Amino acid sequence: MSEFDRVVRDRRSIRLFHPDKAVPRSAVVEALELARRAPSNSNTQPWHLILAEGAARERLVTALLDASRTREPSIPPLHDDLNRFKYELGEQLYGSLGITRDDFEARRTAIRLNYRFYDAPLAGVVCMPRGLHHVDSLGVGMYLQTLILGLTTRGLGTCVQMLIAGFPDVVREALLIPDEYDILCGLAIGYAVEDFPANNLDVPRKSIDDTVVFLDR
Numbered sequence: 001m002s003e004f005d006r007v008v009r010d011r012r013s014i015r016l017f018h019p020d021k022a023v024p025r026s027a028v029v030e031a032l033e034l035a036r037r038a039p040s041n042s043n044t045q046p047w048h049l050i051l052a053e054g055a056a057r058e059r060l061v062t063a064l065l066d067a068s069r070t071r072e073p074s075i076p077p078l079h080d081d082l083n084r085f086k087y088e089l090g091e092q093l094y095g096s097l098g099i100t101r102d103d104f105e106a107r108r109t110a111i112r113l114n115y116r117f118y119d120a121p122l123a124g125v126v127c128m129p130r131g132l133h134h135v136d137s138l139g140v141g142m143y144l145q146t147l148i149l150g151l152t153t154r155g156l157g158t159c160v161q162m163l164i165a166g167f168p169d170v171v172r173e174a175l176l177i178p179d180e181y182d183i184l185c186g187l188a189i190g191y192a193v194e195d196f197p198a199n200n201l202d203v204p205r206k207s208i209d210d211t212v213v214f215l216d217r
């Protein structure tokens, strides 16, 4: 198996990090160097990333936790046809933690770990200039995946977090993000707690047959 294949296969969402294991800036910069090679619409490179650590991260986490105590995050609803994926993921994720379907309190507590970036010492916020088209967000997605794989091959774990974007006003204020950027998602970066069950999920994927059509006429 090539190193690339291994990294793609090894990557998975990490939902508990070692809070005190610092992320080397050099590894992050190397991965950022790779990510900026990502393709984008007319080479517009519409990505903008804020990486918060130390006091900045604390400020963000405190603000998100405060907000989540008083209101729900504003997140786009899933299309009806897609709800079963969320349900199945929840079963697998919470099941690995011994949380039953009807234990709403435990599920809420687990979801709230998002706002602590799952204890990752480096908290990323992925942005894009306001008012761009969804075509442009494809470029940001390509940037993000390249960054994530670059971090994975350097031994770092990650989790993309749309829930963080559910409180855009809070994130904006805590990290002084100018109004001209939309906030797309969070990105937790750090070293995984290897034996945490939810860090070792093998989340199923649709088959190639279900998702690709080869046409030759």
Ligand SMILES: Cc1cc2nc3c(=O)[nH]c(=O)nc-3n(C[C@H](O)[C@H](O)[C@H](O)COP(=O)(O)O)c2cc1C
Pocket: 011, 012, 013, 014, 015, 089, 114, 159, 160, 161, 162, 163, 164, 185, 201, 203
């Ligand atoms: C755009 C996007 C948003 C996501 N938002 C969250 C999130 O808010 N919280 C979370 O724990 N995981 C989040 N994830 C992780 C997905 O649940 C995960 O990628 C998916 O279940 C596949 O699992 P894997 O990453 O371990 O392969 C997100 C992933 C993507 C790409």
